[in-house]
Amino acid sequence: MTKTPAPRRRAPGMNPGQRREMIIQAAIPLIGEYGAAVTTSKIAAAAGIGEATIFRVFADKDELLAACVAAAVRPDHAESQLASISLEQPLADRLAEAAEALQAHLARIGMVVGSLHASGHRRRERSSGEQPRGAGRDESLAALRASVAELLAPDRDSLRLPAEQIAALFLGLLFTQPRQDDEPQLTAPELVDVFLNGALTARPGESS
Structure with missing residues (x-):
């Protein structure tokens, strides 16, 4: 059957x-x-x-x-990735993972906004209920800054400034890298090395 x-x-x-x-x-x-x-x-x-x-x-x-x-x-996905970074790792490794997640976030924004702009699309006028331009960006940066500050928390006693300020400096360095095609981009570990150790290979008076 x-x-x-x-x-x-x-x-x-x-x-x-x-x-x-x-x-x-x-x-x-x-x-x-x-x-x-x-x-x-x-x-x-x-x-x-x-x-x-x-x-x-x-x-x-x-x-x-x-x-x-x-x-x-929207920073949701980047925040989720930052939150998943293990705090058991050394600070440099934590920040390198954070840099990779944030670079991917920036690339996604650039892909969408850049493609629309290149194809002649213009943002239409705000409706009365829409947020003022820049308000969402400020909220996104604040959320990302708080997430990076959490990654710095285990090393708070070793920081020269409060974690929130260090996080803001880190985001500033990351977000203002030159993006010309003919200029090589720093890798995440390279960027973190410069951020944590400075631009000099050795301090004056010290051997390299």
């Missing part, structure tokens, strides 16, 4: 917030490739949904692009 196969269960549905996030994550790599020229049909295909579904959670393509920029700038 042939058994009748059990009917497949449908995957649980997503709420609008989850669907928005899923579409954003599918769209971000495509924005890096196509810039503002990316089509909603390509995004829908990448997300495995019908194109009409996009417009159930986004008013139009501009709103979707703005949401992708906001998601790229």
Whole structure:
């Protein structure tokens, strides 16, 4: 006797917030490739949904692009990576891992914002309920600074300044590196070595 196969269960549905996030994550790599020229049909295909579904959670393509920029700038993923760094490691190793996570965060922002700018996309005017420009960036920097300060905490007694100030200096060095294609970038360990030990190979009067 042939058994009748059990009917497949449908995957649980997503709420609008989850669907928005899923579409954003599918769209971000495509924005890096196509810039503002990316089509909603390509995004829908990448997300495995019908194109009409996009417009159930986004008013139009501009709103979707703005949401992708906001998601790229958001520090959540970088914060999660920083929080996963073991405090049992030496300080230099902790900061090297932090530098790699933050460099990846910056690269993601640059990919999205740079691709949109290069393809002629301009940010539309703020709505009355939207945060002032720069407010989100300040909050993101504060969150990242606090996360780096946590990594410094085990060595607090050895620091010349409070951990928050050291973290701010570290982020400043990391975020202001020259990014020209013809200039080699410091690796994370190289950057940390300069940060912790200075630019000189030896202090005046000391042998190298």
